[in-house]
Amino acid sequence: MTDSRLPLLKERSALKGRSARAWAGFAAAAVALFALAPLALSDFRLGLLAKYLCTAMVAVGICLAWGRGGLLTLGQGVFFGLGGYAMAMHLKIADAGPGNLPDFMQLYGTATELPWWWQPFANPVFALAATVLLPMLVAALLGSFIFRRRVKGAYFAILSQALTAAFAIWLIGQQATTGGTNGLTDIQGFFGYDLNDPINQRMVYFIIAAALLLLIALARQLIHSRYGELLVAVRDSEERVRFLGYDPANVKLVAYVVAAGMAGLAGALFVPAVGIISPAMIGIVPSIEFVIGAAVGGRASLAGAVLGAIGVAWAKTALSEEFPAAWTYFQGLLFIVALAFLPGGLASLVGMVQRRRASHASEEPSPALPVGEAA
């Protein structure tokens, strides 16, 4: 988990300047999301943007847990899936109407009534709470085992992948109650609003945009708190923190659980935006893709992670539309170049420019990783 031993940028003593820039960035993002995008984009593209923003929400959590805490979060697909399924189960029950089974259960299932573990999700409040709390609970259980036993680095990465694989295989095996490979599809309504209506699709987009800004604000608060500093300390030297009298397991657990909750919320909002949740969004591949977005943009910087996630998702769409038969070359190349040659992600380019402008103040110019320059 001592993933990055990257040198750092001098902390500006002018905290005020940082805060002001953050506010400006935040305001610019809000204007772009709430005013420019809806005006400039077609309904279809806006729908895609909503999907990208969901991956950006996952990236906010990854920035916190991986970028700041050094945790190799390769299991975000599980949390995304838990949130997504919790939401989709409720919407399917609502679509079916009282007393009826969801369409796929009628077709492929044998049950004559809802399975017991579906029933609580008929309640909208329970389902909404579960989208965030369920992933957090699972993360807390898993994390407290793993961090306490000090499963580290590469082990944690492989273990996360094994768990996402197990979860996906389990979901696929339960055809009659989870929809199997198909997943939960054909979701028509969202708490009484008809998702076929473009106006309501737009509404979903606005909710997602707002949720993303909210998560960014939350993550920023955490990053700049004393806890955020401690988290970086744990990343840099876990043992040292232990000798200072902290239990690093707890420090890591908080970041891991918060990141899981964010992924769960993202999964929940993905469902009305795309109309489907399936094991394809849970396995190893999507889990890697979530991390890659944040890594390309710059894992340790909130703005970098968020823009990176949106950018990588956008690039996937754009490249595959332009080169349907060869886009994976470009995608692979993008990952390789961005990660092998720009360890701090694209955000480090910004850092380099700033350092150049700040001229040769320091005697030992070191490649920079912007520490918490959140927008």
Next chain:
Amino acid sequence: MTVILGQTFTGISIGAVLLLIALGLSLTFGQMNVINMAHGEFIMAGAYTTYVLQKSITSAGLSLLVALPVAFLVAGALGALLEWLLIRRLYLRPLDTLLVTWGVSLMLQQLARDIFGAPNVQTRAPDLLTGNITLIGGDDPLTVANSRLFILGLAIAAVVALSLTLRMTSLGRRIRGVVQNRDLAEVSGISTERVDRTAFFIGSGLAGVAGVALTLVGPIGPTMGTNIIIDAFLVIVVGGIGQLKGTVIVAFVLGVLQSVLEYSTTVSVAKVLVLVGIVAFLQWRPQGLYTLRTRSLV
């Protein structure tokens, strides 16, 4: 009784495949701590090597024998190239390595698709290797597939060769030196760069050999590597990083476990149970079956 015996043999044969796939990783992941997601594509390269060789060598048996060393060289060269181009910039950044090599694996898959076509390709196995040997005759005969015996033999030979290399040769001593203490090795005049590349060459080459063997039991296509790679990583993790004996034991234990569970439940349930079992095992022994103790802080 026959069932239990039969499943044990099946488990050993599954384990042999796992072992052969994981063996290369025991060097690159186990010794050097590099999570190379393109390892599966090196296996694929080995399998395609067999396919290409069969175009010019018509005898299936001969082509298989020729393919083993050629695939070792082809996959090994790919591995050394990858190490030189990318991985040497990424030591100490495990997740970055994982992501970068995942990008590489995407590109290699597409490359295979463009060179050999999207559909799977066919190789012929020598007739000797498509049959089986009867161990116990009678109404419910217990048979063992010749292909699996061949893979078992190959796996054992590869393990012996690898452990002899690590123990007896100066190259092996250098590799172990670098694994145990990179700084000290460098100070003592070992070119860690060259050792890294050689180790990567051997590890990737073993993936190529595994690819040749897999043509006897599985599909040969662009995505053949992705399906098996995580299982192979798990073998190393459970066995204990840097421990060859752990890898060998765990490969067979997981194979037998999988086959017994599969017989009594379903494939999916067996897979989930095995994965959950692994997670539980690592709670108990977070460093795997065998551990390498160092006094390192990081």
Next chain:
Amino acid sequence: MVAGAAALAAAVALSACGAKTDAGGSSDKAAKADTSGDTVKVGLLNSLSGTMAISEVTVRDSLKLAIDEINAKGGVLGKKIKPISEDGASDWPTFAEKASKLIREDRVVATFGCWTSASRKAVKPVFEKNKSLLFYPVQYEGLEESPYIFYTGATTNQQIVPALDYLKSQGKKSIYLVGSDYVFPRTANKIIKAYAAANGMKVLGEDYAPLGSTEFSTIANKVKASKADAVFNTLNGDSNVAFFKEYKSAGLTATSMPVVSVSIAEEEVKSIGSQYLAGQLTAWNYYQTTAGAANTEFVKAYKAKYGQDKPTSDPMEAAYTSVYLWKAMVEKAKSFDPEKVKAASDGITFDAPEGKVTVDGASQHIYKTARIGKIGTDGLIEQVWDSGKAIKPDPYLKGYSWASGLS
């Protein structure tokens, strides 16, 4: 924090302007296809990357062949067809995204493609919502009649039921079911079990392997121990290769225990090898060897375009046929408008490579002849039995009394 809260408040306020389901109104905002120029666009939606690319790329090739042929003969209603190809990447949400893109951004008049049931289920609401047409060319599990999908592959009563009839006629009394873990095999096996119960056959076992699974030694052991008369195989893709290699290694042969496969066509035979497959059975509606002038032409044209070593198969043929059926519907309707095309569809016929096919307007499936084939040592499949006439599609198996409890 404050800004986040403000943004959320704004979103809630905006959402209040949203239309409730029962408010009705603005639902007719479906994107209209673009038919203004001298070309019309159609979408080709197939996995060109990921695990399903092994099968779907050939379908895309076959679709392009049909489009080229039609364009060479003057196009449809005087307009040339311009195919827009998109990669579904073996990922169901991506299929939905690309379907949406084809309809709303490219304004295609129709879309051809999808392979797995999961991808079809993912795009179905997209086509229904936008009132646009999808032509789906692969045999599937039935139990579906979307008003905006034409199914040109077999439904269950045109493939699985005839295959069971054939096994029964061969005196097979017990079968073992092996399938991949997804909706088609599970549904197919439900049907098979109902059929077996009604026809005095015994199902001795049922096993599912995760999609992409390539370790079949245990399943082969179980099959062998069951001593069944035959195996009914609904495995998909890569798994077939591993399964048949293991099957032969276990000492099982086409004579001792034949396997009927419903997802192994010429393309798959080529990649598994006749070494392992010779003598095994398949159930389809078309083989490369199917007799008839239309097929000779099709095979010749395909090989000329893509290479002499490339085989043709049932899904490729169904895809090829689907383009011609759409053309005939459009010409009958004298319009590209999906509603008019649908209205014109009933009774449309085409001399397809598999023989004459007819569209059943009510179910939007087509009448197809069922064929059982035996895999030869040359890698081709020879027909050993056919249903004699094209079978009327019955996706919900309403015409079979034993199937009444199924859905």
Next chain:
Amino acid sequence: MSELSGLRIRQLRVSFDGFKAVDGVDLDVRPGDLRFLIGPNGAGKTTLVDAVTGLVKAEGSVLFGDEELLGRSVHKIARSGIGRTFQTATVFEELTVLQNLDIAAGAGRGMLTMLRRRKGVPESVARALETVGLAELADSPAGTLAHGQKQWLEIGMLLVQDVRLLLLDEPVAGMSHDERQATGELLERISEERTVVVIEHDMDFMRSFARSVSVLHAGRVLSEGTVAEVQADPKVQEVYLGHAAAGDVLDTAAPAAVQEA
């Protein structure tokens, strides 16, 4: 400042795969002592400190005041007032000096305090900054400090952590003469209020500042006493001080990752 406590070690044993790194050590450090642990490489000095701080499993008994330390987890031992430094200075390179100290000062903070930003400089941190002479550099990232400054920062972190026992592993390795002098004086001041144990190879430094000395050899305590007493001990001369240039040779600190076995 809390009451001074001493360290009482009895029959301490640590073994790695059969190799006995610490083989039955008895050691008493009285409250307020400035004790130096010396001995050749591999004598078990660092392992001893590792055992006391919970990093490695050990048998025997380690009492600090009246508290038994063995068997407790690292962070709990740290919370009972024991702090240490490492051979290679281990500070949080990406955080500023101020942040480093603030974290060290905060192990007992509540959840709410943790989730808020740091406002201003806590009083104990400000004092420590002055004591270790890093006030000027408070806002510099620790990664940019010179080697000696990092060592001081580590000591500063122990001070704000308010430990009653400091275990320092080669605190002056790689320092200039002036820096060593300053560090030594710092340690003398600190040991007025706390108990200090220093592992050191630098014999001059040891002679200048040690109040008492223990010599370890092959996992055991070979000799104990004042500098003069230890230097006069023939056993010590034989294994250690007798070698002419021993001090210089042993001056090169072994890398932290060396396997003990």
